[in-house]
Amino acid sequence: MMLNPAVHARWRKGKNFFMLGLCFLSAAAAIVPLIMISYYTLSKGIGTLNLDFFIRMPKPVGESGGGMANAIAGSGILLGIGGLIGLPVGIMAGIYLAEYGDNPFGSAVRFLTDVLSGVPSIVIGVVAYILVVLPMKHFSALAGGVALGLLMIPVVTRTTEEMLRLVPVSYREAALALGVQRWKATLRIVLPSALTGITTGILLALARAAGETAPLLFTALGNRFWSTSIFQPIASLPVFVFDYAKAPFEDWNRQAWAAAFVLILLIFLLSLLFRYVTRSRYGER
């Protein structure tokens, strides 16, 4: 039976419109949670958000006002230590897996990295506790940083590998055919081509680490006072939120909301910064 072209075209266009609509709605649904979370935390915490909140220290119980300058600085220091451990190891492991990892050792590393990324963060915290807290005999920013670094490694490793594998083999071959050593071709040609993707991986890892609470509870512990020493317990935003949200004071609860919002804001700003720094020089990929 022949199809009537006009009817068939209408049916086809109708289907097309329907499916396109579904895709659009799904895309919209993907950003709805972020908008809702931002709105909710902001509306609950806005009353507490002022300049003091960013530059003052927490006030003792019973006094209102105060801020969480120590927690912001603490989160920064913890992320810094975590990044110093997690990013170089993750990126170099990713390079190894993508460029030289087609052997049993590479497969083993790949599999174990996947397992590691599935390990609950509190278990990673226990590991950092055994590795750092027990020998030092006290909680410290260093221990928290090690825990966050361990959490970052699998995420960074796998995204780096995936992104390097996406770089067309023709660039690699072009570089080799010019008489360029393999490691140089990787470093100067392949890695820059994959930079946008690797940056996304780094961001995901940093954002995940920034929001982690569980592994910090028995590594960095928390600190109500200003401290920048990596050998002392240190405050952090997630632990601040955790402590203040479960506290029986309404004022503290509001500050927890505000801190949650600030945490989201910081990750957002970090993303923007990374995008700007690694933007493609020619505006294309």
Added chain:
Amino acid sequence: MASVDFLEPQVETMNPPQEHDHQISPPVPETAVVIAARDVDAFFGKTRALKGISTQIPAHQVTAIIGPSGCGKSTFLRCLNRMHEVAGGTMKGSILFDGIDIFDYDPVVLRRRVGMVFQKPNPFPTMSIFDNVAAGLRLNGVRDRKALNETVERSLRQAALWEEVKDSLTKSGVSISGGQQQRLCIARTLAVDPEVILMDEPASALDPISTAKVEELIFDLKQKYTVVIVTHNMQQAARVSDYTAFFYMGELIEYDVTKRIFTTPKHKKTEDYITGRFG
């Protein structure tokens, strides 16, 4: 277009085709041989892509390699500068470049002397036009700004691209047209000053006008370089090359002066292929 006029190679009247030692080669004087292959077998895993190729490539000539898809012509080309092993292939037999076995060279050194242009234009996307041409030198440690400037201009002129891009050297290497990108890739290869240039179907992804430009360029290049070009376009082989080799099913069937291959081929298979009966 100059390159369409077929030039008779000067060596045609010299010694007759050498058939000894199962080598298939056109009449090339010993002194003019730049690459000599002996019993070359190439493999991808267990698949044998080349079967006992023994032949010679003459210096300062354009040698075309033709044959149907899968006949091993690209594989043979990639064996010549050891790019075959980069794709995970293995090779048996020997290939002498400049009298020395290619496996006695550091591959980095070999590839600097035996450059390659690929089928699809592949300028480095993160680099400007200038940086693309300078890449080979820079990545090998050349820092001298003046030397780089000179080399980039010379290479772009040789690749007949200078006039088109001289005012936009800082633009992205992938912002120009496909034909320009391919000439950029040729300039990038020329910049490291190789002796042999291997071209793997360099015009197959280009429009007719760009193709004509690349062909003209190949014709000019043989003054300074030895060119080996793989093509599935027989007219192109006839237009640009001095010698033509016909590969079929991993074997070198016939290899002679281009004019003879296209007018009086000795083998039935060659004749069938060039008259379009298969392939």
